[in-house]
Amino acid sequence: MKVSFKQEIVKYSKLLDKKGLVNTLEGNISIYDPNEDLLYITPTRKRKADLKEEMVAVLKNDKQIDGEVKRSSEYLLHQAAIEARPDCRAVVHSHAPFLTAYAYCNKSIEINCSTSFLLAINKIPCLPYGQPGTLEICNGLSDALKESNIVLLGNHGVICVEKDMESCAALIETAEEVIKTYFIATKIGIPVDIPEKEIEILKMKYSASKDKNNNIK
């Protein structure tokens, strides 16, 4: 049975809530349907764990055409992300604690001590502060999302884009876990960088196996 976009929003809202990556007031997720030009997005001020299909807001040309609850006030951010990356259909905006701590410090993240970070993420740029709920928050987003699928929003949170919601949820989970572990590592000692030559080999092997997997399909 084909899962509807509403069902997917409900499923991943619950999952990300369970993981502490979204909650009632913080974070929102969306899926763009290019065939119908519709944006499916979580509603405002509803606990994501209790979300129901009929609460999912559906937007067409900025106007809400379906859903019992008003769309998230951060829909402009989601629209800007989809416009910046037409190859992506899913957006997660989160106030994930460890990633957001970097956003509070207006600090981009580039670390060479984690194989997961090097392979799945590589770099997390940080944008300067912009007023939430306005287009100001999207300043620089387009360029940053061309550099990385995951970007910090200064003094606010994080946004990530992917081809589908499953990959998008996986990316935010991985990024938050890696940065949490990195933070713990800095309390134990000084995280050791993987030698540059090893990083090159690692990336080469990973992209070769990725190409192989893509061919299997």
Ligand SMILES: [Zn+2]
């Ligand atoms: Zn936010």
